Amino acid sequence: xxxxxxxxLTVEVDGxxxxxxxxxxxxxxxxxxxxxxxxxGKSTLAYxxxxxxAYNVTDGSILVQGTDIGExxxxxxxxxxxxxxxxxxxxxxxxxxxxxxxxAINATREEDLPxxxxxTSLREHMSALQMDERFLQRNVNxxxxxxxxxxFEILQMAMLQPxxxxxxxxDSGLDVDALKVVAEGINRxxxxxxxxxxxxxxxxILRYITPDHxxxxxxxxxxxxxxxxxxxELEEGGYEHLRVSx
Amino acid sequence: MVRIxxxxxxxxxxxxxxxGEPEWLRDRRQVAFKAFADLEWPNSRDEEWRxxxxxxxxxxxxxxxxxxxxxxxxxxxxxxAVGALAGEVRIVDGGVAQAVVADEATAQGVVVTDxxxxxxxxxxxxxxHLGTVVGADAKFExxxxxxxxxxxxxYVPADVELTEPIAITVQATGDGSVLPRVLIVLGPHxxxxxxxxxxxxxxxxxxxxxxxxxxxGATARIVNAQDWGPxxxxxxxxxxxxxSNGDYRGLEVNLGGRTVYVRPDVRLDHxxxxxxxxxxxxxxxxxxxxxxxxxxxxxxxxxxxxxxxGALQGDSRATFYGTIRIEEHAKATASDETNxxxxxxxxxxxxxxxxxxxxxxxxxxxxxxxxxxxxxxxxMFYLESRGxxxxxxxxxxxxxxxxxxxxxxxxxxxxxxxxxxxxREVRSGPTNLMDQRRR
Ligand SMILES: Nc1ncnc2c1ncn2[C@@H]1O[C@H](COP(=O)(O)OP(=O)(O)O)[C@@H](O)[C@H]1O
Ligand SMILES: [Mg+2]
Numbered sequence: 001x002x003x004x005x006x007x008x009l010t011v012e013v014d015g016x017x018x019x020x021x022x023x024x025x026x027x028x029x030x031x032x033x034x035x036x037x038x039x040x041g042k043s044t045l046a047y048x049x050x051x052x053x054a055y056n057v058t059d060g061s062i063l064v065q066g067t068d069i070g071e072x073x074x075x076x077x078x079x080x081x082x083x084x085x086x087x088x089x090x091x092x093x094x095x096x097x098x099x100x101x102x103x104a105i106n107a108t109r110e111e112d113l114p115x116x117x118x119x120t121s122l123r124e125h126m127s128a129l130q131m132d133e134r135f136l137q138r139n140v141n142x143x144x145x146x147x148x149x150x151x152f153e154i155l156q157m158a159m160l161q162p163x164x165x166x167x168x169x170x171d172s173g174l175d176v177d178a179l180k181v182v183a184e185g186i187n188r189x190x191x192x193x194x195x196x197x198x199x200x201x202x203x204x205i206l207r208y209i210t211p212d213h214x215x216x217x218x219x220x221x222x223x224x225x226x227x228x229x230x231x232x233e234l235e236e237g238g239y240e241h242l243r244v245s246x
Numbered sequence: 247m248v249r250i251x252x253x254x255x256x257x258x259x260x261x262x263x264x265x266g267e268p269e270w271l272r273d274r275r276q277v278a279f280k281a282f283a284d285l286e287w288p289n290s291r292d293e294e295w296r297x298x299x300x301x302x303x304x305x306x307x308x309x310x311x312x313x314x315x316x317x318x319x320x321x322x323x324x325x326x327a328v329g330a331l332a333g334e335v336r337i338v339d340g341g342v343a344q345a346v347v348a349d350e351a352t353a354q355g356v357v358v359t360d361x362x363x364x365x366x367x368x369x370x371x372x373x374x375h376l377g378t379v380v381g382a383d384a385k386f387e388x389x390x391x392x393x394x395x396x397x398x399x400x401y402v403p404a405d406v407e408l409t410e411p412i413a414i415t416v417q418a419t420g421d422g423s424v425l426p427r428v429l430i431v432l433g434p435h436x437x438x439x440x441x442x443x444x445x446x447x448x449x450x451x452x453x454x455x456x457x458x459x460x461x462x463g464a465t466a467r468i469v470n471a472q473d474w475g476p477x478x479x480x481x482x483x484x485x486x487x488x489x490s491n492g493d494y495r496g497l498e499v500n501l502g503g504r505t506v507y508v509r510p511d512v513r514l515d516h517x518x519x520x521x522x523x524x525x526x527x528x529x530x531x532x533x534x535x536x537x538x539x540x541x542x543x544x545x546x547x548x549x550x551x552x553x554x555x556g557a558l559q560g561d562s563r564a565t566f567y568g569t570i571r572i573e574e575h576a577k578a579t580a581s582d583e584t585n586x587x588x589x590x591x592x593x594x595x596x597x598x599x600x601x602x603x604x605x606x607x608x609x610x611x612x613x614x615x616x617x618x619x620x621x622x623x624x625x626m627f628y629l630e631s632r633g634x635x636x637x638x639x640x641x642x643x644x645x646x647x648x649x650x651x652x653x654x655x656x657x658x659x660x661x662x663x664x665x666x667x668x669x670r671e672v673r674s675g676p677t678n679l680m681d682q683r684r685r
Contacts, residue, residue: 073636075635078630094645095642095643095646104632107635156632160632
């Protein structure tokens with residue numbers, strides 16, 4: 001079943017057109033890698049999918065299970081099973097990680113998860129991501145290192161159990177060990193119930209996560225799609241030759 | 247009928263007669279009245295009243311001298327949050343309806359009673375402290391000293407440490423003006439906490455003084471919390487004077503009222519004294535709150551730390567005007583002042599004015615931080631993208647904002663009740679947060 005379908009999407013930021021008619025389909029059970037040079041509009045796509053108010057959809061549509069979500073606020077999109085791991089997660093002073101997660105889970109499930117069950121599941125996922133118990137005392141992303149922020153994004157994904165996860169450069173800024181932990185975390189969550197859109201600038205993370213499909217994005221459009229072999233090509237030749245051939 | 251706006255010497259004498267006061271106290275009132283008569287009424291051209299127009303204040307309401315019956319409903323915020331008390335004074339309208347003190351506390355020499363009784367029974371103590379912290383230098387302070395409508399007195403002798411707090415509740419149940427006065431005295435190395443709680447839904451004008459004397463090495467923790475109804479005007483001086491190595495820790499909670507003008511001050515008159523002033527305020531539709539604080543470093547090696555945080559919604563206004571004054575002879579002081587305001591909806595307005603008056607160069611530290619801002623849209627998006635609806639996301643951010651202050655409140659139960667009140671306020675207000683980008 002098609003979970004996420006993007007058709008002819010154009011998006012403006014500050015009156016400037018960034019996405020220029022983008023098409024993409026992500027189905028449950030599949031992992032798609034979306035690659036492209038800096039500034040090609042990858043994060044813009046991610047924000048537009050999640051409904052960030054600064055990203056204006058001027059044409060085209062975003063469908064989730066056939067429903068156009070263009071008018072829905074971000075929280076409604078989350079309730080439909082969308083999740084965005086952000087490239088730059090926001091620090092929220094004063095809001096504890098535990099309180100935040102519980103509020104988020106109860107809101108997306110639309111019923112209260114018993115505290116004990118919540119804590120058990122939280123501890124399990126944290127230990128799998130090699131996150132210290134002390135994180136529970138901290139505020140959302142406040143003072144987290146780059147790697148800690150990325151782990152926390154994946155922890156949220158694990159707890160919220162989305163149907164479609166958009167991971168925006170979850171690999172950037174990680175050293176090799178952290179990258180392995182995060183990639184394993186993502187791999188554990190992959191399965192028939194989850195579709196993943198893995199946005200990345202580098203092919204590095206694809207050594208640990210093998211995508212079913214690879215798309216290349218240049219200047220606000222998908223210019224080429226293929227299998228995992230496309231990533232290998234990119235590793236060899238970079239984006240430059242693609243831009244020419246596109 | 248006695249009215250504040252045309253208070254006369256005869257009125258003052260009549261008030262003294264009504265309470266059956268000792269002669270020395272009547273004389274005090276008369277001296278204060280002379281000061282009152284010599285002072286002009288504040289007007290909006292005065293620097294001190296630039297942000298709160300005194301014309302808003304209802305000074306024509308008749309002064310109430312009698313204590314009304316204790317209301318059946320337990321109102322107020324903090325006093326209800328605590329369990330056992332070392333003592334309690336309940337001021338209802340123009341008098342004291344009840345004063346009790348635990349036997350254990352009495353055995354240690356603790357006094358908790360109404361101010362007039364104290365003037366008779368503990369004359370030496372009251373005589374030497376009344377009006378020494380807040381005198382008759384300004385119009386409303388002078389009005390209170392001249393015409394106070396009874397009040398509370400609490401005394402904790404040297405070396406006594408109270409584990410349970412003393413509660414003083416001020417309730418306005420009848421329409422009119424009241425002038426309650428609270429005098430708290432801690433002897434050397436005494437330790438105690440006080441919850442002064444203000445509530446009431448009447449059309450009332452409350453001109454209040456809470457003066458606290460902290461002797462050498464003593465520690466006073468004092469909460470002044472108000473959750474007035476929408477028709478209450480409140481003008482107050484809440485001041486502590488700190489002896490050497492003494493510690494005054496004040497918390498101001500301002501949630502209700504129509505026009506509120508409070509002066510939370512601390513005077514560090516002796517070496518080694520410390521003052522901590524914390525504040526939480528929440529303003530909504532129709533409210534104007536001004537907190538005009540003075541932290542006075544008047545001796546060497548004194549330290550202070552002030553943090554006031556407030557949120558506003560609806561057509562409301564808050565002013566924080568905080569002065570740190572360091573005298574020329576006050577060497578090696580350390581002080582810090584922070585005021586932050588969170589504007590939740592369009593019409594609300596906050597002014598944040600830190601003032602540093604530093605008269606010597608031998609200062610260890612003197613910092614100030616001030617801001618007026620809206621809810622951060624990046625933070626909002628992050629929360630919303632996790633499925634949290636906008637209103638709830640805003641609430642989380644408001645709590646997070648106040649956490650920096652409420653986490654520092656060491657009195658058991660107090661932070662929780664304050665946050666619960668804030669939650670109630672946020673829920674009751676307009677839900678469409680300021681955001682130009684949204685439909
Ligand atoms: N919030 C924003 N305000 C202004 N310009 C933006 C904003 N977000 C993105 N852009 C612009 O849109 C283009 C694409 O950016 P982005 O989507 O972040 O690309 P990528 O993630 O592929 O590096 C860039 O030119 C960037 O400067
Ligand atoms: Mg990006």
